[in-house]
Amino acid sequence: MKRKRWLSRAAVAATIAFAAAAGVAAGLASASPATTEAAPVAPVAPPGPSPLIYPGESLPIRFDHARHARLGATCEGCHTAAAGSTVAADNLIPGEAACRGCHKIDRANPTKTVPAGQGAARCDACHVDPAGHGWMPPASSNGQTPAEPPPVVMPRPNLKFNHRLHASRGLGCALCHTAAAGQAMVTRADLPMMASCLACHDGKQATARCAACHLTEPDGRLRVQLATAATIAAGGTGLLEPSGSLRGFDAHGPTFRRDHAQAGRDERYCLTCHRRNDCIDCHGGVVRPPDIHPADYVSLHVVDARRNVPDCSSCHRLQTFCVGCHQRTGVSADPSGGQPGVRASNPFGTGTGVKQFHPPGWARDAAGVVIAAPRPNSHSTAAKRNIRTCVSCHREESCLTCHSTDPTRGPTFSPHGPNFAGTARCRFLSSRNQRACLKCHAIGSAELDCDR
Amino acid sequence: MRQAILVGVVICAAVPRAFAYDFAVDLRTIGQGYQVRGFAPDGRNELLSRRRLTQYLDLAVSDIGPSAWHGDDGGRNLFFFDASMRLDADFGGYLLGAPTGAAASPELKQSQLDILYAYFGGRNVGGRLDFQLGRQIHFDLVDFYAFDGADLQLHVSRLFTVEALAGTEVRGELPLSSPIYALDGTSAGSRDPATRPDQNSVLAPMAGAAIAVGPPSGAATARLAFREVWSATADRLPGEPASGVNFEALSLTAAAHWRDRITISGGIRYNILFDELDDEQLALRVKLTPRQWITLEHDFLAPTFDGDSIWNVFATGAYRDLRASYEVALPRGVKAYARGFVRFFEATPDEVATAGPYAGQDVGAAGPGGRRAQGASLGAAWRSARGMARADAYWDDGYGGRKLGGDATARFKVRAPLELEARATGYTWRSDLQTAGTTGEGVVFGLQGGGRVLLGPGVRLHLLLEDNVGTFYSSQFRGLAMVELDAGL
Numbered sequence: 001m002k003r004k005r006w007l008s009r010a011a012v013a014a015t016i017a018f019a020a021a022a023g024v025a026a027g028l029a030s031a032s033p034a035t036t037e038a039a040p041v042a043p044v045a046p047p048g049p050s051p052l053i054y055p056g057e058s059l060p061i062r063f064d065h066a067r068h069a070r071l072g073a074t075c076e077g078c079h080t081a082a083a084g085s086t087v088a089a090d091n092l093i094p095g096e097a098a099c100r101g102c103h104k105i106d107r108a109n110p111t112k113t114v115p116a117g118q119g120a121a122r123c124d125a126c127h128v129d130p131a132g133h134g135w136m137p138p139a140s141s142n143g144q145t146p147a148e149p150p151p152v153v154m155p156r157p158n159l160k161f162n163h164r165l166h167a168s169r170g171l172g173c174a175l176c177h178t179a180a181a182g183q184a185m186v187t188r189a190d191l192p193m194m195a196s197c198l199a200c201h202d203g204k205q206a207t208a209r210c211a212a213c214h215l216t217e218p219d220g221r222l223r224v225q226l227a228t229a230a231t232i233a234a235g236g237t238g239l240l241e242p243s244g245s246l247r248g249f250d251a252h253g254p255t256f257r258r259d260h261a262q263a264g265r266d267e268r269y270c271l272t273c274h275r276r277n278d279c280i281d282c283h284g285g286v287v288r289p290p291d292i293h294p295a296d297y298v299s300l301h302v303v304d305a306r307r308n309v310p311d312c313s314s315c316h317r318l319q320t321f322c323v324g325c326h327q328r329t330g331v332s333a334d335p336s337g338g339q340p341g342v343r344a345s346n347p348f349g350t351g352t353g354v355k356q357f358h359p360p361g362w363a364r365d366a367a368g369v370v371i372a373a374p375r376p377n378s379h380s381t382a383a384k385r386n387i388r389t390c391v392s393c394h395r396e397e398s399c400l401t402c403h404s405t406d407p408t409r410g411p412t413f414s415p416h417g418p419n420f421a422g423t424a425r426c427r428f429l430s431s432r433n434q435r436a437c438l439k440c441h442a443i444g445s446a447e448l449d450c451d452r
Numbered sequence: 453m454r455q456a457i458l459v460g461v462v463i464c465a466a467v468p469r470a471f472a473y474d475f476a477v478d479l480r481t482i483g484q485g486y487q488v489r490g491f492a493p494d495g496r497n498e499l500l501s502r503r504r505l506t507q508y509l510d511l512a513v514s515d516i517g518p519s520a521w522h523g524d525d526g527g528r529n530l531f532f533f534d535a536s537m538r539l540d541a542d543f544g545g546y547l548l549g550a551p552t553g554a555a556a557s558p559e560l561k562q563s564q565l566d567i568l569y570a571y572f573g574g575r576n577v578g579g580r581l582d583f584q585l586g587r588q589i590h591f592d593l594v595d596f597y598a599f600d601g602a603d604l605q606l607h608v609s610r611l612f613t614v615e616a617l618a619g620t621e622v623r624g625e626l627p628l629s630s631p632i633y634a635l636d637g638t639s640a641g642s643r644d645p646a647t648r649p650d651q652n653s654v655l656a657p658m659a660g661a662a663i664a665v666g667p668p669s670g671a672a673t674a675r676l677a678f679r680e681v682w683s684a685t686a687d688r689l690p691g692e693p694a695s696g697v698n699f700e701a702l703s704l705t706a707a708a709h710w711r712d713r714i715t716i717s718g719g720i721r722y723n724i725l726f727d728e729l730d731d732e733q734l735a736l737r738v739k740l741t742p743r744q745w746i747t748l749e750h751d752f753l754a755p756t757f758d759g760d761s762i763w764n765v766f767a768t769g770a771y772r773d774l775r776a777s778y779e780v781a782l783p784r785g786v787k788a789y790a791r792g793f794v795r796f797f798e799a800t801p802d803e804v805a806t807a808g809p810y811a812g813q814d815v816g817a818a819g820p821g822g823r824r825a826q827g828a829s830l831g832a833a834w835r836s837a838r839g840m841a842r843a844d845a846y847w848d849d850g851y852g853g854r855k856l857g858g859d860a861t862a863r864f865k866v867r868a869p870l871e872l873e874a875r876a877t878g879y880t881w882r883s884d885l886q887t888a889g890t891t892g893e894g895v896v897f898g899l900q901g902g903g904r905v906l907l908g909p910g911v912r913l914h915l916l917l918e919d920n921v922g923t924f925y926s927s928q929f930r931g932l933a934m935v936e937l938d939a940g941l
Contacts (some may be wrong), residue, residue: 207525218474219514227837238837248715248737254833262717265593284632286506295877295898296920307852320631324559329490373808376818384769417802424727433696433759443691
């Protein structure tokens with residue numbers, strides 16, 4: 001009856017939670033996006049480079065770079081500000097004045113015709129409306145107050161870049177802007193990507209520091225919160241994260257929080273963006289991460305602990321974290337097993353408690369006799385495979401009760417495998433730290449000699 | 453005294469005023485109240501109330517020194533200081549009746565003050581040297597440690613870096629030291645608390661060296677490292693060794709990358725203390741298409757402990773994992789994954805019983821759960837600048853027991869300063885060691901709800917409530933409140 005009650009309660013609660021989450025999601029999906037700056041006009045879907053680095057642009061113009069190049073136009077002839085630019089935020093798009101040198105524009109005459117062979121002067125020769133059709137001023141303006149064409153919008157890139165420095169070292173425009181002179185329209189999709197930067201920024205020809213190009217926080221870490229109206233409109237998270245293109249395993253996918261061991265091989269790389277505390281929050285933290293340990297993990301953890309999946313010790317020191325909780329919650333060895341101060345009537349006390357933690361045959365047979373030879377249910381296999389589980393309740397004294405050479409403690413079952421004395425493991429352990437040996441063996445005893 | 457003052461005045465006068473320090477202070481106060489399942493002396497389930505207050509104080513000072521030191525690209529002679537301190541205090545009834553004396557556990561102290569790390573560092577000093585002085589934490593694929601001392605990295609050339617470290621290991625028994633970094637294997641008083649001092653409270657010197665090969669952004673890198681920790685014998689008796697090695701290992705980690713398509717990475721550790729390869733990891737990640745990835749992993753791990761521990765003798769088993777995962781990026785910011793694993797516990801030479809009623813039988817294979825475990829999980833996550841939602845399901849079985857469950861989470865920005873979050877969890881589990889009908893199996897459903905609000909520049913409040921129902925109780929409550937304060941100067 002009780003089981004049915006909590007099951008129905010849980011089902012109702014789960015339904016409410018999912019409905020609430022779905023409702024919030026549906027409601028917010030139709031809401032207008034949050035903005036942190038003025039939204040650009042009709043952001044372009046971002047193929048090519050990341051919209052976080054080069055946010056979406058609006059280019060309501062027709063322009064054929066290749067044709068202009070064939071006619072003798074040079075990069076610096078139109079992009080006059082480029083060679084002197086020191087920051088990436090500079091607007092290097094040529095204005096109307098740059099066009100007027102060849103295109104005899106007359107704002108009072110938007111349909112002006114020019115002789116064949118000269119640069120067009122009509123508005124719709126270059127400007128287009130949001131639908132992509134040639135743009136002309138509305139008829140109502142009647143030449144009195146010329147209407148402005150849709151503006152070109154190039155949000156500032158989230159990068160550091162010094163055109164002047166690169167130009168001063170003799171690097172031509174085409175080295176980075178490889179597509180510019182060879183195709184008609186050039187968009188953000190043709191802007192240089194990180195791979196082309198790394199061709200020179202390899203730590204030898206030029207610095208390979210991430211912070212040399214990426215924006216940084218005051219403490220030198222990369223600025224990763226790059227949410228702007230443009231980046232949000234492009235459908236991104238606004239968060240600069242590794243895609244995996246640089247190191248493969250660094251891709252911050254849906255399983256990264258659980259599976260980042262390979263990425264963590266190089267701590268310096270992680271610390272490019274993360275603070276040291278980001279590691280400590282999980283690896284030694286005090287707040288249960290719910291995506292790693294679900295609700296009421298205390299009940300569930302018995303399965304993971306026995307199997308050691310994931311490796312519990314990557315976040316918990318077993319002899320403090322596990323032992324402390326087990327002692328306090330009554331899941332520990334009997335007080336007489338060497339832990340004074342534990343609650344006197346521990347329900348899981350070895351053999352004397354009202355509940356039995358280990359299955360029958362773990363250490364003693366049905367008659368209460370200590371098991372001398374391993375059995376399928378006995379503790380020897382578990383101890384060999386994952387003694388860390390044992391450590392969460394027991395201390396070395398528990399083992400020494402039966403596995404010591406001192407007969408006054410109890411049985412003297414050897415924990416060493418066959419022919420241990422002749423093994424390299426014996427010699428290495430004995431030569432490097434004989435203190436461990438002396439917990440079971442007497443000082444000066446013959447067993448301490450691995451070559452006996 | 454006068455001379456000291458004079459020297460101080462001269463130094464202050466000589467220091468250029470163009471120094472541009474950046475200070476960052478991060479203060480986090482975390483309050484938690486939750487119930488822990490325990491067992492009353494008569495064997496009944498009981499819920500213990502735990503109240504915790506944790507205070508983090510992080511201080512970072514960067515860009516120490518005049519800008520002129522930093523060179524053309526701003527990357528030279530960077531000096532900084534980084535520190536984190538934590539006070540973790542426990543209230544409520546959880547600690548009542550906790551063990552005392554030799555059985556006391558550091559985790560059951562009413563309050564614990566730790567300096568997690570505090571070091572002064574330099575990067576690219578003279579274009580060659582990186583260093584850190586103080587309490588520091590380091591990790592790589594096969595190692596994770598903390599020590600008080602110095603760590604130096606000399607970039608001999610673009611391809612070669614040599615490293616050296618020296619100091620003392622951070623152990624929980626030392627003042628202001630967290631036990632989380634100490635080697636497992638010996639607990640306080642394990643040498644017989646009645647008569648012998650605690651070996652763990654002795655300072656443990658640590659030294660290490662490494663060679664790293666490969667350019668910073670190169671297609672292939674490798675690092676060969678050696679590290680040793682040792683300690684003098686506390687209260688040494690005649691016939692006992694003067695010192696003992698607590699840890700000694702040689703490790704090699706390496707990675708190679710080909711055209712952003714294929715990455716291979718791995719590490720191997722030779723534990724000199726036991727003459728054994730105790731950690732082997734190898735992983736391959738392949739970008740199948742611009743939206744699909746597959747990862748294959750192989751892990752081998754043999755449990756090893758502090759050199760003072762007798763468990764190094766008992767724990768002769770090892771396990772080997774094979775894992776595979778597949779990720780795909782779907783339209784509209786959704787990513788999905790599927791992963792699976794198989795774990796094989798290797799047989800030890802003495803697992804075939806030579807005596808007793810099971811003589812001649814492989815008791816390792818015949819025991820609960822056998823010698824294998826396996827599992828799978830799959831899920832999908834959607835993220836945008838306004839929030840996230842994800843759903844996961846998992847199953848695993850074999851040695852250890854069975855788990856089957858799922859989890860759904862959502863978090864959204866409702867209005868500019870406010871985020872709401874919700875989570876629903878349900879699972880069933882069964883331990884392979886317990887018989888049915890006892891405490892070895894159960895079903896749990898849990899709900900979480902809460903939110904985060906930005907109270908002002910750099911000030912955030914995070915509230916979270918959780919209630920669980922399951923086999924063992926009709927309600928288990930958990931509450932969390934966190935106030936974060938970030939300030940920079």
